[in-house]
Amino acid sequence: MTQIEIMKTTCIKCGEEIHPKRLEILPGIKTCVNCSDASRKRGVTVQRGKGDHSYTDVVIMDENQYRSYMNSEGKISKGANKAEFQNFDDDSSDSIGVKNVGGDIA
Numbered sequence: 001m002t003q004i005e006i007m008k009t010t011c012i013k014c015g016e017e018i019h020p021k022r023l024e025i026l027p028g029i030k031t032c033v034n035c036s037d038a039s040r041k042r043g044v045t046v047q048r049g050k051g052d053h054s055y056t057d058v059v060i061m062d063e064n065q066y067r068s069y070m071n072s073e074g075k076i077s078k079g080a081n082k083a084e085f086q087n088f089d090d091d092s093s094d095s096i097g098v099k100n101v102g103g104d105i106a
Helices: 003-008 018-024 063-071
Strands: 041-048 055-063
Touching: 003 063, 055 063
Parallel strands: none
Antiparallel strands: 041 055
């Protein structure tokens, strides 16, 4: 795919232009981020094994599994952990960084 083709690719669902960085990373992609079927993933670190044979592992789960896990562990209260995520489509300096706007995880 050439640079000119990357610049002209539009989403097959909404017709909006797909961000060039998305096309660079995923060359065959046909949908924009908003129309993508993939959901946000979360990682939780867990300690496994016993004694000298213990290790830390990361369990990857979707958003619903993560919330269910955190609720069952008593680590999240209702309405907590609402975060503002970085918007790569916005070129303003305001969009840089992640800030917690809904409360802290206990």
